[in-house]
Amino acid sequence: xxxxxxxxxxxxxxxxxxxxxxxxxxxxxxxxxxxxxxxxxxxxxxxxxxxxxxxxxxxxxxxxxxxxxxxxxxxxxxxxxxxxxxxxxxxxxxxxxxxxxxxxxxxxxxxxxxx
Amino acid sequence: xxxxxxxxxxxxxxxxxxxxxxxxxxxxxxxxxxxxxxxxxxxxxxxxxxxxxxxxxxxxxxxxxxxxxxxxxxxxxxxxxxxxxxxxxxxxxxxxxxxxxxxxxxxxxxxx
Numbered sequence: 007x008x009x010x011x012x013x014x015x016x017x018x019x020x021x022x023x024x025x026x027x028x029x030x031x032x033x034x035x036x037x038x039x040x041x042x043x044x045x046x047x048x049x050x051x052x053x054x055x056x057x058x059x060x061x062x063x064x065x066x067x068x069x070x071x072x073x074x075x076x077x078x079x080x081x082x083x084x085x086x087x088x089x090x091x092x093x094x095x096x097x098x099x100x101x102x103x104x105x106x107x108x109x110x111x112x113x114x115x116x117x118x119x120x121x
Numbered sequence: 122x123x124x125x126x127x128x129x130x131x132x133x134x135x136x137x138x139x140x141x142x143x144x145x146x147x148x149x150x151x152x153x154x155x156x157x158x159x160x161x162x163x164x165x166x167x168x169x170x171x172x173x174x175x176x177x178x179x180x181x182x183x184x185x186x187x188x189x190x191x192x193x194x195x196x197x198x199x200x201x202x203x204x205x206x207x208x209x210x211x212x213x214x215x216x217x218x219x220x221x222x223x224x225x226x227x228x229x230x231x232x233x
Binding site: 051064105 | 122158160162164169170172175176181182211213215216217220221222223224225226227
């Protein structure tokens with residue numbers, strides 16, 4: 007199992023960014039997926055979840071209405087569209103397989119929101 | 122929204138001694154299927170988190186048997202029977218019962 011995130015970077019407050027997670031080594035379409043973030047020096051924060059079909063999505067209150075999780079089962083790819091970014095969104099963003107009992111994690115992609 | 126509160130926030134332990142970490146939930150984590158949806162993770166310095174325990178007490182693959190979990194309702198405990206130097210890091214509990222899912226704030230275990 008391999009999960010590789012990309013798309014992070016420096017963005018100004020109010021800006022947008024789209025993160026991707028490339029999955030391999032397992033039947034991607036059979037598993038739900040999760041995004042978890044970790045701000046510098048802080049703890050883990052659950053961000054969003056999508057079921058295996060892409061028909062159910064749930065979000066943390068802190069990102070609801072600004073972030074959108076999606077997936078492309080034909081490309082074995084997970085995405086996180088982040089709009090209206092704020093300083094408090096600065097973090098390393100990890101994708102993980104499943105909705106809980108998160109065994110497999112990517113190394114993460116860093117997002118910095120700053121002017 | 123379910124809030125998980127961990128204690129202590131910092132735990133210095135002598136190698137070979139036991140350790141007990143607590144996770145308290147703002148509401149019961151009992152699912153209608155009879156299971157409690159509570160996981161424990163360890164994030165070692167510079168690493169991604171690793172799953173230690175799921176459904177309160179089931180050790181994940183490869184996790185040493187010195188780690189054990191127990192609890193019910195709203196109160197859960199991770200116990201390490203004999204702490205080893207490689208156990209240092211931050212331990213998180215996570216609830217998967219109700220969205221938004223959530224992590225506790227973490228307990229940092231350090232070696233004395």
